[in-house]
Amino acid sequence: MGRYLLRRTAFLLGSLLAAAALLFVLLRLLPGDPANALLSVGATPEQIAAARRQIGSDLPLLQQFGSWLAGLARLDLGTSFVSRLPVGPEIAARLVVTVPLTLLAFVLAVVIALPVGFVAAWRSDRWYGLLLNGVSQLGIAVPAFWIGMLLVTVFALRLRLLPAGGFPRDDWAEPGRALTSLALPVVTIALVMSASLIRYVRSATLDVLGSDYLRTARALGSSFAGAMWRHGLRNAAVPVVSILGIELATTFLGAVVVESVFTLPGLGTMLVEGIAEHDYPVIQGVLVVSTFAVLVIGFAADLVQRLIDPRLRAHVGGGRP
């Protein structure tokens, strides 16, 4: 386990560095000087030179990358071109919305998907098993933002039960109000995520239900529930946990689009605004934070998977697949 942890941590650090490099290269090597964002049409050459000096885009690329990395290491993500405020604290303020949104949606998606996926597999020949499977098939084809629009129309505009969008100015000072503004976005993301999760739970359960060890346990006199509890769940959990890590990352990204539907001041809306205004430090900062989050979630999911599946721990040293 120790050696694996070391290797996996090294890989994580390497990926973080590579991701930062990829972001930087893609944003800089493509045509257009970031300084253009500071200038109006018809700027004089002197103004252009001054703007380039101000943001450092006149320096050699490698030096720019070095100073950006050094900033990253000190958690300094630079200063927005548009608001002239530091990007780091702004991202932290946005995470106050995005992180609870992601976690609540993720938990709700899991709570929906585990029982539904199990029933869809266990009763795969009954009409409701088929119906659940069909609904999840449909669910993976529906874009999240459209579900959000429809939910807003019904629950906010028609029934006037919940706010259509926005977030309290004082964030979580009144938790009740903050939660009601998150209700529709959370349900939107959870519905979309659970559709794909149900399919994984269903197929993992189907594999277990058809397995020889479950039949043997039943033949030796275990009840169905007993055999499932002792042998089935742990085996079914392995593929599901590995997919949960990816799903958590996807939920986080799903928030990027859904925040725009509900005009929530989260990381996603910050990115979209940054792109519209060519605000490079903001784009770079948001992308680096989200990519790091995705990589760290993947790392954590791998560790959890090894904890619950002893077979993965047995083959140390990494054979080739």
Next chain:
Amino acid sequence: MRGRTAFVIGCVLAGLILAMAALSLVWLPYDPSDTTGGRLAPPGDGHLLGTDKLGRDLLTQLMVGARIALTVGIGSVLLGALLGVAGGLLAGFASDWLDDALSAALDILIAFPTLLLAMLVVAAREASLGSAVLAIGLAMSAIVARLTRVLVMRVLAQDYVTAARTSGTSWPRVVIEHVLPNIWPTLLVNLSLQLGLAVLAEASLSYLGLGPPPPNASWGRLLQEAQATVLTAPLGAVAPGVLLVVLVVGVNLLADGFRDLADPTRRRSR
């Protein structure tokens, strides 16, 4: 039997959208930028599905949207398949260290979520049809490459490849005669699933205002524009979404059908 039913339904749904897109090339009810219809005209009376808030005919916009969705979807799948299969073949055949380097690079690229990578490309270029294809295709290529690599390595371990090599067949001929024929069914299934995801990604980009700009009426942008008038003109906020779902469900069913047709062992079991 179920595989065949799914396949037929998938053909009908995807074919419907394909027909709309094909028809839009030769005939449209109105010019896409014709705003003479009056704002938010109700369905009927000259405009079968009514008009949007700028007075453009909704049916015309939907037909153009079908074309955009398919163009971006198929374009990015072609790009992703070309880059992905080439990269995957290279990694599958490569020596240990090159393979290790390529798979590490792929793992990192896959950790980069499709939509973020796409937004990055759009941020660096400008929002256009080409950017959308490039962005989604690039993001997809890493996933295709990883799958291709695994499939290639599985084929290369087979005895018939060893037999072919010992009897003096060159590597390019091994690829053409043994590797590609054995991996294409699985690849085709995966690529058709990717087509559905690409269509959804384009719609999301367009909804955020980062997709092909007007006069390319993307379904995602139509939905975004209709959001403000959802109570007075609900059709504009529903129809593009329904067409999106029809196309993606159709393509997913086609993928399921391909899978069952390609793999006889699955045909009986589920």
